[in-house]
Amino acid sequence: MVAAGLLEELRDFHRRYNQEKVAENCQDYQHGIFQSIGFKEFHEYLITEGKCPQETSALLLEKGIQALKLVTKRYARKQNKWVRNRFLRRPGPNVPPVYGLEVSDLSQWDENVLKPALQIVESFIQGRQPSADPVKMESEIKEDKRSHHMCELCNRVIIGDREWAAHTKSKSHLHHLKKRRKLHSTLSAVESRVNVTETQGDHEGTENLGQDPQTSPAQPENG
Ligand SMILES: [Zn+2]
Structure with missing residues (x-):
């Protein structure tokens, strides 16, 4: 430009x-x-x-x-x-076909964008069907209305791809997701605390084992 x-x-x-x-x-x-x-x-x-x-x-x-x-x-x-x-x-009846072109590679611009675009426009002007296929309407994309999706988070079975997509974005699902994440972080915090305590316990145990109770100066007075 x-x-x-x-x-x-x-x-x-x-x-x-x-x-x-x-x-x-x-x-x-x-x-x-x-x-x-x-x-x-x-x-x-x-x-x-x-x-x-x-x-x-x-x-x-x-x-x-x-x-x-x-x-x-x-x-x-x-x-x-x-x-x-x-x-x-x-x-709908007033919706024209939409054509998608691969524009991400600038070095291939003429081949991937310019040429096919001109072909499409030319066909349109001449009233012919372009050789390229238009982009599919989102409603044409095949969806399985009977597919089963188990949401382990919500403990629910969702039937249908569209319903499943809606479910994963729903308030209740996101609420469960948040709860699960919170639980995980709490658990891992507790776990790391437990690990520290265990290590300390082991350490003390080893010390006790290494000492001979009879020769230990503190032992008789305590007992
Ligand atoms: Zn869910």
């Missing part, structure tokens, strides 16, 4: 539309184009460029780039979530 001329674009936009507003102290990054990702992150850099040492400027630029990466990541996550909730979890 930066290499593709982002900086030049930002400077140009800043000069044309933003500089004056900043000068008049009426800049507002909450509205319109000014709130778009990749602009407000460079505010400090843009308003100080040429008015501060080169190193400071470079630092502010780096800061902007890092902030840009962060908000872009956050936005991508939000978009994915939106697509999942809006399309994949809500089957």
Whole structure:
């Protein structure tokens, strides 16, 4: 993005539309184009460029780039979530097919992302079925409605995959889980205390065995 001329674009936009507003102290990054990702992150850099040492400027630029990466990541996550909730979890006649592409390997971008994406769009434009399969609706994913799950924590049998998934997130199950964890930590604390006592006991025992009661000076007086 930066290499593709982002900086030049930002400077140009800043000069044309933003500089004056900043000068008049009426800049507002909450509205319109000014709130778009990749602009407000460079505010400090843009308003100080040429008015501060080169190193400071470079630092502010780096800061902007890092902030840009962060908000872009956050936005991508939000978009994915939106697509999942809006399309994949809500089957219906108005829901278009959603295609998933493997984007994690940047070195394979053209092969894994660009080419298949263009193919899908092309097929769509020409009214053909794309060769790739759309992402499955979450409701299409086969679930076993009769599977038995034994929850040893709650001592209950749960029937059905969906019910089981819901159970593991339920308040009562989590309550039991918490109780079990607490019990475990108490037990291990008690255990370590018992171990210490046992070791001390053994130690005393060995000492007694090593001494001859008759030659021990303390023994006759005690007895
Ligand atoms: Zn449970």
